[in-house]
Amino acid sequence: MSVGTGATRRDLVRVAGAQGFWGDDLEAPIRQVEGGPVDYLMLDYLAEVTMSVLRKLKARDPSAGYARDFVPLMERIFPICVERGIRVLANAGGVNPGGCADDVIEAGRAAGVAGKARIGLVTGDDLTDRLEDLIAAGHELAHMETGRPLADILGSVRSANVYLGAEPIVRALGLGADVVVTGRCADAALTYAPMIHEFGWSFDDIDLLASGVVAGHINECGAQSTGGNCLADWWEIPDLATVGFPIVEARPDGSFTVTKHPGSGGRVTRASVTEQIVYEIGDPRAYVTPDVVADFTSVRLTDEGPDRVGVHGVRGRPPTELYKVSVAYSAGWKAVGTLTYSWPDAAAKARAADVVLRERLDRLGLAFDDVRTELVGWNSTHGALAGEPSAETPEVQLRVGVRGTDRAAVDRFTREVSPLVLTGPPTVTGYGGGRPRVQEIMAFWPALVRKDAVDPHVEVAVRDV
Amino acid sequence: MTKIQLVHLAHARSGDKGNTANVGVIAYDAEAYHLLAERLTAERVKSHFGSIVKGEVERYELPNLGALNFLLHGALDGGGTVSLMNDAQGKVLSTAILRMEIDVPEEVAAAARGRGRVPPGWTPPERRRSGG
Numbered sequence: 001m002s003v004g005t006g007a008t009r010r011d012l013v014r015v016a017g018a019q020g021f022w023g024d025d026l027e028a029p030i031r032q033v034e035g036g037p038v039d040y041l042m043l044d045y046l047a048e049v050t051m052s053v054l055r056k057l058k059a060r061d062p063s064a065g066y067a068r069d070f071v072p073l074m075e076r077i078f079p080i081c082v083e084r085g086i087r088v089l090a091n092a093g094g095v096n097p098g099g100c101a102d103d104v105i106e107a108g109r110a111a112g113v114a115g116k117a118r119i120g121l122v123t124g125d126d127l128t129d130r131l132e133d134l135i136a137a138g139h140e141l142a143h144m145e146t147g148r149p150l151a152d153i154l155g156s157v158r159s160a161n162v163y164l165g166a167e168p169i170v171r172a173l174g175l176g177a178d179v180v181v182t183g184r185c186a187d188a189a190l191t192y193a194p195m196i197h198e199f200g201w202s203f204d205d206i207d208l209l210a211s212g213v214v215a216g217h218i219n220e221c222g223a224q225s226t227g228g229n230c231l232a233d234w235w236e237i238p239d240l241a242t243v244g245f246p247i248v249e250a251r252p253d254g255s256f257t258v259t260k261h262p263g264s265g266g267r268v269t270r271a272s273v274t275e276q277i278v279y280e281i282g283d284p285r286a287y288v289t290p291d292v293v294a295d296f297t298s299v300r301l302t303d304e305g306p307d308r309v310g311v312h313g314v315r316g317r318p319p320t321e322l323y324k325v326s327v328a329y330s331a332g333w334k335a336v337g338t339l340t341y342s343w344p345d346a347a348a349k350a351r352a353a354d355v356v357l358r359e360r361l362d363r364l365g366l367a368f369d370d371v372r373t374e375l376v377g378w379n380s381t382h383g384a385l386a387g388e389p390s391a392e393t394p395e396v397q398l399r400v401g402v403r404g405t406d407r408a409a410v411d412r413f414t415r416e417v418s419p420l421v422l423t424g425p426p427t428v429t430g431y432g433g434g435r436p437r438v439q440e441i442m443a444f445w446p447a448l449v450r451k452d453a454v455d456p457h458v459e460v461a462v463r464d465v
Numbered sequence: 466m467t468k469i470q471l472v473h474l475a476h477a478r479s480g481d482k483g484n485t486a487n488v489g490v491i492a493y494d495a496e497a498y499h500l501l502a503e504r505l506t507a508e509r510v511k512s513h514f515g516s517i518v519k520g521e522v523e524r525y526e527l528p529n530l531g532a533l534n535f536l537l538h539g540a541l542d543g544g545g546t547v548s549l550m551n552d553a554q555g556k557v558l559s560t561a562i563l564r565m566e567i568d569v570p571e572e573v574a575a576a577a578r579g580r581g582r583v584p585p586g587w588t589p590p591e592r593r594r595s596g597g
Contacts, residue, residue: 049546145483231559232476232491235583241593271476271491274530278489280480284527284534297527331547372542372549380551382561383517401549442546446483 020222120177165290188216210316227266239265340430486555
């Protein structure tokens with residue numbers, strides 16, 4: 001590794017998806033680097049909620065604030081990545097990408113690859129400390145759905161990060177980075193940045209970039225494209241214990257094949273890939289990323305044999321002048337309590353207990369923005385579509401949640417659940433977990449910001465291990 | 466014409482964007498897609514979900530994938546981190562839509578019957594031993 005700078009030219013680039021969120025299968029990246037040939041490993045750690053959690057951690061400990069799992073993982077896989085020339089891209093940096101990069105360098109030294117690898121660091125996505133200046137300069141950061149200006153809740157904001165595009169990642173690869181650590185970026189960019197770098201695509205090659213975006217969308221949720229959480233004929237999908245994570249085999253013309261390592265579990269079919277393509281999309285003709293607006297109605301899938309699905313024909317439109325910003329802000333408190341009621345008439349008992357609980361909350365004068373009751377085992381997944389429960393239903397779990405701005409009220413609620421065991425309807429159990437936990441609600445404020453307010457702050461640094 | 470549950474004609478996956486859930490419905494074959502594209506209107510889906518979906522239902526077509534994408538606005542009690550729902554991210558609304566019944570020709574219903582559900586008598590496979 002670390003010999004080349006500048007773009008290279010190959011006919012095929014294999015980008016392996018290895019984490020779909022922080023908390024995903026820890027062994028998956030190992031299986032991806034050991035199970036067969038790959039060129040790049042991409043790890044997506046950042047769900048929306050993750051950034052605010054990381055910011056909370058960093059407030060307590062300035063060295064924290066990134067996906068810690070990434071460091072021991074790199075220590076494990078550094079030698080094989082160096083030996084095989086596998087480059088790693090991860091948004092593990094969270095709200096502290098610099099600290100993450102420092103610790104990855106330490107991990108590299110501990111793994112014995114000092115002098116044999118370079119670490120790239122992308123920063124500039126974090127707007128948290130710039131919000132006041134941006135608002136003063138006329139950037140409203142209005143809520144994308146409600147249109148409310150961010151100034152209304154500025155005091156409650158905990159984090160604000162831009163979804164950066166592939167350009168700084170490509171720059172880091174061009175500078176010879178073998179591991180690229182980013183904070184917030186478009187998840188898909190971790191997959192298509194290597195294609196831009198390897199194939200020499202330009203940011204004006206709109207259809208090629210759109211292909212890369214579709215590849216990234218298929219790669220970014222880990223095994224969700226290779227048989228995990230796949231509804232179609234799920235009982236026939238083999239060996240999920242050792243499920244193979246996706247590998248995108250990309251070609252310079254933008255076409256690619258979705259596959260997984262031979263011998264791994266799971267299954268790659270048009271059905272498994274299609275389920276992932278439609279996952280968390282809005283208007284399929286306009287899948288907006290920082291680099292291109294991809295048209296998912298142009299995607300063509302072909303069967304290329306067992307566990308191989310070809311993708312081609314993807315079209316796109318030029319990107320907008322705006323980046324998406326994800327702002328996390330404190331929006332009160334919540335808690336959820338549960339109790340389990342048994343046959344006979346389990347649902348009737350649970351409903352009666354809910355009435356008792358709510359009357360007690362009223363009598364205590366506790367005010368909440370919302371109190372929600374669901375019966376797990378009956379209506380907590382499909383609501384009223386589940387119809388009426390049978391009196392013979394073996395058991396149901398009463399699940400009551402409250403939320404509001406008064407933390408003391410939410411805290412008092414957590415003390416009102418277990419008394420129902422001795423003071424409410426009969427045959428109840430399942431209170432062993434203790435009192436419910438009060439959680440601060442981190443709400444999300446999606447907004448847009450002009451790219452020219454962000455780009456001058458984006459920096460790329462590359463250092464030796 | 467006869468009524469059949471959507472679960473026999475299509476599979477689905479759902480997820481969230483804020484307080485909106487998206488449900489992608491994927492037909493098992495081209496014939497089923499044409500039926501769904503014709504009959505699974507935004508209005509019908511809105512009416513199926515009733516009070517579960519507080520806002521509008523938008524529908525998009527992906528004929529290239531034999532799929533329809535529905536956006537269910539206001540279905541998640543405020544969305545991922547705010548919501549008090551067990552399914553705060555709408556992960557299983559995919560199967561809620563598959564409860565719908567639609568009218569299809571008899572022969573389509575006959576061919577589809579049983580599809581999409583675990584076959585009778587199926588049992589989970591034996592656990593494999595590591596190294597085995």
